[in-house]
Amino acid sequence: MKRGIITVVLIIVVIGAIAWVLNSNKKKNDAQTALVSQGGGAVSVRIATVKKEAVDLDFTANGNFAAKQELNFLSENAGRVNAIYVDEGDHVKKGQILARIDAEIINTDRETAQATLANAIKDEARYNSSFSTGGVTQQQLDQAKLNTKNARMRLQSAARRVSDANVKSPIDGIVNKRYIEVGAFVNTQGTQMFELVDVSKLKLKVNVNESQVANLNVGDRVQIKSNVFPADNFSGKINFIAPKADGTLNFPIEIEVENNHKNTIKAGMYGTAIFKFPARAATITIPRGAFVGSVSSNQIFVLENGNTAKIRKVIAGRTINDQVEIIEGLKEGETAIISGQINLVDGSPVATIK
Incomplete structure (x- = not known):
């Protein structure tokens, strides 16, 4: 009985609250209507x-400088590091020897390949002589020639591995990191040896919106300012415009920047691209x-x-x-x-x- 009375009371309270809200809204609407009527309904x-x-189509965009080329140099041969000729911060040229891997096993393979090729050449000459007198068949002679060809290819491969024992830089750049020490063992699975970066030119990566990208073309010249060297004026050229917007509906732009000032910009620094257009x-x-x-x-x-x-x-x-x-x-x-x-x-x- 008591529960029923409580339920009735709650229903009355809820209905009262709804009525109060409706009445309040009605008063607000009446007040707004009165205000509009005072202004003639305008x-x-x-x-x-x-x-x-x-x-004015000019605009600016901020971004980060990235190296023109970054390379994580990995080992190609297995062996122990005999010598290292460069250190972090050193400038290197393409083809310069950075380190040397112990080539004892590799040299053995090359010598074996040389001996195999010499024997194959002798066998081929002997089969050629026998074939002219009918001592061997054409099939046997062809097999001897194939053996010589395969032996020559194995020797070339072994010689290449010997050459690769001298670890050479594939680019002009700077040694940013050295991961190996003399005596360390590297394997053919690709042990990381050096990180090389080329900062002779940089890439400034910025994002622009759809109205801005419509006025840009690959090859356009762009003025660049560095936050670190505000007094220097750098110049860049657009070398990439994304054909598709990213998740933020902006278009990534890549600008190649000459890094030949006395104050050298470093990869990772902030920069500003200043896009200027002729008067319209x-x-x-x-x-x-x-x-x-x-x-x-x-x-x-x-x-x-x-x-x-x-x-x-x-x-x-x-x-x-x-x-x-x-x-x-x-x-x-x-x-x-x-x-x-x-x-x-x-x-x-x-x-x-x-």
Whole structure:
């Protein structure tokens, strides 16, 4: 019995709360209606006079410098490190010997390959002589020639391994890290030996949006500033523009930068790309927020007779930052409604907010 009474009381309390909320909302709506009626039912909007202005396409983008080429040099032969000729920070040239691997086993393989080739050449000569007198068949002679060919290839392979015992730099660059010591054993699975970087040229990697990338081309020259050396002016050239946007809807751009100043930029530093464009003819632009719904709707409201909103079909062009170029449908001197249009329909009375 008591439980039933409690349930009834709770229901009454809930109904009372709902009634209070509805009554409160009604009072707010009545107050808003009264306010609108005092203003003659006009919707408050912001406006802007349409005029032609020069479009500034210049922009900047920040990014990080990366080395032109980075190489983790791995071992190709198994053996013990006999000597190391460079250290971290050393400049190296392509083909320069960096270290030497113990070539005792490799030399043995080469000597064996040389002896095998010598025997194969003798056998082939003997089979050739016997074939002319009918002592061997054509098939036996062909096999002797094949044996000679295979032995020569094995010798070439062994000689290549002997040459590889001298670990040579494949690029011009700087030894950034050395991972081996004299006496260490390396294997053919690819023991990491050196990290080489080429910073004679750098790559500045930046991201640009869709309106910016539309004005860029591979080969364009770009001014570069370094945060570390603000007094120096660097020059770069665009060598890559991503054909597809990334997850943030931006397009990765890669700029090759000459690193020949007295203050050398290092990979990993921050930099700024300054994109400059020739002056363009003045054009009509409006804020992108002035469009009904979105820019793709190609509809805006204009102010007519000082207090009436009329919908207008326009043709939008480029989006430049927060402005949209109007190619057709709007004339200089007209008045565009740039905010408040969400509450408008064609012919709505409006009151402008100054």
